Amino acid sequence: MFRGSDAITIDEKGRFAIPARYRQGLRDACAGQIVVTAHHRDSCLLVYPQPRWLEFESSLLARGGLNPEVRRLQRHFVGNARDLEMDKQGRLLLPQMLKQRAGLNAKAVLVGMGQTFELWDEAQWEAEQGRISEQFEMNESGEASLPAGMEDLPL
Numbered sequence: 001m002f003r004g005s006d007a008i009t010i011d012e013k014g015r016f017a018i019p020a021r022y023r024q025g026l027r028d029a030c031a032g033q034i035v036v037t038a039h040h041r042d043s044c045l046l047v048y049p050q051p052r053w054l055e056f057e058s059s060l061l062a063r064g065g066l067n068p069e070v071r072r073l074q075r076h077f078v079g080n081a082r083d084l085e086m087d088k089q090g091r092l093l094l095p096q097m098l099k100q101r102a103g104l105n106a107k108a109v110l111v112g113m114g115q116t117f118e119l120w121d122e123a124q125w126e127a128e129q130g131r132i133s134e135q136f137e138m139n140e141s142g143e144a145s146l147p148a149g150m151e152d153l154p155l
Contacts, residue, residue: 001112001114001115002022002025002112002113002114002115002116002117003112003113003114004111004112005109005110005111005112005125006019006109006110007107007108007109007122008108008109008110009106009107009108010094010099010104010105010106010107010108011106013093014093014094014095014096014099015091015092015093015094016091016092016094016108016110016119017089017090017091018086018090018091018092018110019110020090022112023086023090026049026086027086029049029051030049030050030051030052032085032086032087033049033050033083033084033085033086034047034048034049034050034083034084034085034086034092035047035048035050035053035081035082035083035084036048036081036082036084036092036094036095036098036119037077037078037080037081037082037098038076038077038080038098038101038102039102039118040073040076040077042118042128043102043103043120043121043124044102044118044119044120044121044124044125045094045098045101045102045104045118045119046116046117046118046119047092047110047116047117047118047119048115048116048117049115049116050083052115052116053081056077057077057078057081060073060074060077060078061074061078080098080101082095082098102119102120102121103121103124104119104120104121105121105122105123107121107122107123108120108121108122108125109121109122109125111125
């Protein structure tokens with residue numbers, strides 16, 4: 001289970017190190033085989049251990065391609081996907097195209113999202129955190145305004 005956020009540095013070649021706390025788990029779960037693709041809405045990259053990616057990709061492609069909206073999502077996720085391999089130092093080399101698509105610079109944040117990660121440019125991550133805080137501000141009775149269907153979430 002991946003959770004929390006870690007500040008990372010992306011070097012001029014596009015390499016970044018997976019935080020040490022995740023490395024052995026990733027080696028055990030996927031032998032360091034990672035798939036990275038562009039997020040469909042947010043300015044970040046999605047980072048999948050390969051077995052989790054294969055589940056997602058299989059589910060996505062099984063939905064058929066006759067619906068143009070489904071086909072666009074398939075094209076987006078699968079068409080932008082790149083297979084990466086963690087090196088002995090726990091580093092991944094990002095393709096330049098994906099790095100540019102997500103607006104990644106030297107300072108970035110790797111965010112654990114359960115079974116996957118999101119990779120954000122640090123400034124974009126901070127802006128996203130501000131938007132989240134604004135969206136879910138407390139109301140006058142001290143309750144957060146949550147999306148429909150999540151009102152019973154114990155906070």
